Every structure is written in structure tokens, then in C-alpha cells.
Amino acid sequence: MIRVEEAIAIVEANSTKMPVKQISVSKALGYVLAEKVISPINMPPFRQSAMDGYAFKHSIRHQYDIVGVSQAGDHSNIKLKTTEAIRIFTGAFVPDNADTVVMQEHVMANKESILIAAMPEKNTNVRPKGEQIAKGEVVFEANTLITPAAIGFLASLGIMTIAVYKKPKSAILVTGNELVKPGQKLKKGKIFESNSVMLQAGLQTFGLEKTKVYRVKDNLKATKKALESILNKFDIVLISGGISVGDYDFVKEALLQNDVKELFYKINQKPGKPMFFGSKNETLVFALPGNPASSLTNFYIYVAPAIKNKMGFAEIHKPKLVRKLNADIQNTTGKTLFLKAKYDETNVTVLDGQSSAMLNTFAVANSLLIVPQEIEEYKKDELVTLLPID
């Protein structure tokens, strides 16, 4: 049985990056850059007005004749005399021999001429060519997450495709003779199988949309056979159930017989202790506990960072939060606890219903409060560490 910190480190060390693919910028939200991006142009591509106003060559004069107009999209390189100005709009081309734009609010104007009431300094309101980025400069380094702003910036440079890490293909293998599919009749002794849709949704939060679900009977032969084909087809395999110490748990055996390398089994934590983590080639296998709340806890603690690592994220762990505790917590287990909790701007409350079977608490929680295995007690008003899950 290993410590939580060790288990997290082992997952991180073994989740290798996915292969690289080219993707259209417009479809890249949520992907991570596999290579740095270089700007193909200067941005802005020309000297641009930053205001609606008048462009002129700066001098001691206050009065100028209006001899033309430059609106956004124009490119008439009007040759201005020192006594002349042009009407100009935000984003429009500034003629080569103008150097300054005065805001229209600082001018008295008629159709033919302007009188500048408040003279700006030379070069005011002119965005230099390449001010934002010059041709050949780095737009984004590798491992940058593609956000709406990043998409906008790439598009503004005319970049159509980028190199990103592929998203892992994922499968879920469900075991358990006690399980009945929702929608079917619930016979005595059975429960509805809910982990597969829950884990599918968890994977979906990372944009892994097409997770395949497989169901097998609770026996070694069926499980071994199902794993044979699954292990070669997917990058991440989640197995739900069949991994605790009970006599009827044989998932670990089926994995080992399929040459899955055991990287750890059982973690000194509550809930979520009976978990197997292994790999075969580049495929990661997480055999998660069957209890829904344990399963989801370990999804957030171990599976989520592994996905982010495979997808190329620079930072695979969510930043932890520190909050003031609303009531004492005891930890008599000697294990690291992950408690479903709800935090606000300053405080955190541990929710009722921490049983590993109870998902309803999870549904209203926004965080897991971490009580490390050495800590026997946290007192009210102590500062504690949370992993946000919202």
C-alpha cells in the first residue's frame, strides 16, 4: 500500500504524451500546442489609428485642411502637406507621412478644416507596425492550452492550422453481476449500473467525447478476453469494479495475464483505497473501485492529471485552494482522507454523507478537502487544503 503522493507521482511519470496532429484553429479549443507557433506577419500589419479622429504630421500648427479620409480597410497612402490632415477611423491605415492622430473629441471641425483644441504629443494614437507581435516572433510556446483568446490571436495572425497533441482514446470496462442497466427492471439484490455514464461524463469534461463502454461478467475468463482487444485499441482504459479484496475480484489477475505492468495496487487513502494502476505499452489502465464515490474521487485525483499529461498540459494539477475550516475534523484512519466539501470565498464546510457509496454528496460538493495521513485532527478555523472539482 503506497502513499497518495507516491501514487500521484507514479501516474504522472507513466502518462506519456500523445502523438501530434495538425488541427484547424477554429476547432482547437481545449487542445494543447505540441510545437511553438511563429508569427507569419507583423501585427498590426501597418501603422494603425488607435482612435476615431484626424491624422496629421505633428508640428506647432493647430489648424489643418482636411484633404481625405482613411477608414478601416482603406489603403490610400495620401501624401499630406504640413498644413493638411485626413479624417481617420480606429484601425485604419495611417499615411506614411502622418505621425500623429488627434481624437475627434479634441478638435473643432467643419467640412474643410479642423482646429485642434488639445494638442496630443507626437506619435500619439498611432499603433506602430508589429507593435503586438513582429513577423518571426514566437506567438505561443509549446504546451500552451488553446483558449478562446488564443484562438482569436492565432486567427488574427492568419494562422489556419496548428500542431496539437491528440486527445487520448478512452474506454470503460464495467464488471459486476449485481449491475443492471438503467431502464431495465431492477431485480432483487441488483443495483443500477451508474459508473459508466459518470466516468464518461468525467472524460467528456476534457473533451474526450467518444468513450466506448464494455460490459463483462464477473469472471476471470470474460474479463481477460475483453481486455485483450481493448488494451490495443485505446490510450486510457478505466475499469469499474472487481478490484477490491473480495474473493470474487479477479480484475487484477486478468490484467496481469494480459501483460499489463502493475505500477501500484492499493493506496493508503479513504475513500478509493482499492485501485490498480498499470500500463501496457503507452496505454494506461486504471482499475477503479466499484463504489461510485470512490470511483469519482480517484478519477479526479489520478485519472484527470494523467489525461492532462497525455494531452500536453504544462500544468496537470489544478491549483489547490486554502480555506478556513468551519468545524473540527478527526482522522483516526491513518489514511489520507478526501472529504467532499463546499468552499466559498473564505471558508470550507465538510458535507454530510461521506460514505463511499454516496454520490449525492458529490453532486453538491465543489471540492475535495485533503486530510493527509499523518494528520489526526484539524481544528475549526484552521487553514486546510482543497482540490477544487468545479
Added chain:
Amino acid sequence: MIRVEEAIAIVEANSTKMPVKQISVSKALGYVLAEKVISPINMPPFRQSAMDGYAFKHSIRHQYDIVGVSQAGDHSNIKLKTTEAIRIFTGAFVPDNADTVVMQEHVMANKESILIAAMPEKNTNVRPKGEQIAKGEVVFEANTLITPAAIGFLASLGIMTIAVYKKPKSAILVTGNELVKPGQKLKKGKIFESNSVMLQAGLQTFGLEKTKVYRVKDNLKATKKALESILNKFDIVLISGGISVGDYDFVKEALLQNDVKELFYKINQKPGKPMFFGSKNETLVFALPGNPASSLTNFYIYVAPAIKNKMGFAEIHKPKLVRKLNADIQNTTGKTLFLKAKYDETNVTVLDGQSSAMLNTFAVANSLLIVPQEIEEYKKDELVTLLPID
């Protein structure tokens, strides 16, 4: 010109909820419940063992004969004598006349009998029927966001479909003669059009996947005509550009001629001042500034909460964060500033490059630091308020 706080309140007051639809639980991630959900069953549906161990009727005896087994999925209601126990596994049915389960680790066992070394109290390790939720109880109230945990819980109750608010259908109308589509040749005076893909990605973060993009020439007639058909087809219409004070801006006129009710125009903020917000029937119209960074700022401040309100979210604003400022900030504008910033666990740094044209800063920011219009200065180490955008 109105205050930011007023503008936010007006958006909130006018973004009415979407119609309701039935959706499969497995496809409901990110939707919001329109009606409360009632549990159709007890959960657990029967008395369940919480451990791998032995079930028996609690007494002063320590030795019991093993007369059967109950594994998960079984429902053999074995009648136990007071001298008898059965092998039982986590989640399995507990026979009616057993009341206690002893963990296997607390027992010495051979094939025929057990000797309990550490006697648990009566009722230990037996999950009562309906412990998690009873038939007829409320599973979730209306306006609950469907998370992976919520999906798991609903599925565990055998619930297949739920009533949620539809997601708004959205369109983007792009104006601007200076704009060239990425991939085309960048002629002199032109810039690449990037706001549409940026705003599409912003909408996609709320699961609005199929945003339609329309492009029109910079004139009243074309804009008016395009709006005629768009306004009747979509719930949220974003217009990019054509809304500032320049002579060539006519979007507002086209909106008013299409019977869009003006709810506000221009907000006392920087960036993002020239914005029009209006409505026609239930359709919301946001005419956003053409400058990319202004456009995205107003997307986060105004459009995002409107989407969440239409989708039925209980809380439409992200919780604000408070952090310690790393350097002085001046505000000589008399406007509310939204500064691209990066925060960590304790501090916040305002990023270089706050110009309304600059998206590169936005791509590395994780928050907008809010400087209210009355504040002329924040000093280093002061606590300031942030809107997270990650």
C-alpha cells in the same frame, strides 16, 4: 453612458430562461435541471453489506458456522440460525434475519466456521435500505447543474431522462470592410478577421457548439437585411464591430430599424465602452466592440452571465476572487477598468499589453482585475477583486 453594475443588472433582468426539453441523462453534462427530480426507488434498494466479511445475527457468541454466501447481485434470503453466518461481499444483499457484518480482517476463518476476534457493534457495516435516498424524496432541485457526479447519481436511481433548459441557439454577425478571412491574402490596409472564431470558442465553453457566423458589408442596408432573418432564428445574437462612434458605424441604426429594443448603449468602462445591448422578443442582441480584447472582455462580463441565465443556472456569475496586488495601479479614466491579470494562490499581477487590440495578453491571463470607476489608485499589497476567466 451607464455604470458597469447597472449594465450587468440589465443583462440579467432581460435574459429570460430557455424553453424546457427532455434529455437522456447520459447526454446531460453541462445542462441545468428545469424541474426537480424525485427518486423512483430506495437507494440502496435493499440492506447492503458495506464490507467484505460475514453477516450474522448479533449476539454474545463469537463462533458461527458458515452456511452460505451472498455476493453482489445475489438475493438468496438465507434463514440464519443464531449460530450461523454467511460469507458476504461489499454491496451484497444482507439476509433479513442478519443484522451485522464483521469485516473479514477481524475474523479467523476456516471453510466451515469463523471465530470473531474483534466483535463489531450491532448493525455495523449494514447500509439500511433507502439510506442514501428514499423513494419519493427529492434527488435534485430545479436549477441544479448536471455534473459527472449528478449523472452518476441519477443513473444509480435508474433515471433515464430529465427535464433541462435548452441551450440557446447563437449566431455571430461580423461587420467590417477591413476584415479578411484567415487563409486569404492580406491586402494592404486589411486585417484578418478573428473575432468570429474567438467568440465561437467562447460560446463553445458553454456547450453552444453550432454557432452560425454571418458576414456583411459595412453598410446600413446590408446589415439591416442580414439582421432581419437572424433575429427570428436565434436566441443570442453577437455582433462584432460597427458599434463605436465613428461615422461608418451604423449597426445600432440597423438594430433599431429591426425593432430591437435598446436596453443600453455604451458602458463607463475600459476596454469595452462601445457596446449595445438590446432585445427583440426573447432574443438577446449584444453588439460588441470590434477590438478583439474589448470584445472578449465584454463576452466574459455580459454575454457569459446571460447565457447562464438563459440556461437556468442558479448562480450566473463566477465567484470573484480576492488577491494581493503585486504593483500599484493608477486609474485616471473615471471608468471601471478590466485589466488582464494573472493570479496565483495569494497574489495577482497585472500583465503588460492592456491595449484593446491586444489579444496575446488575454491568452496568458487567467483573470480580469476589476478597478471600479471611483478608484483612482490601488497600492501594492492592497487586496483587489478578480473575475477568473480560466
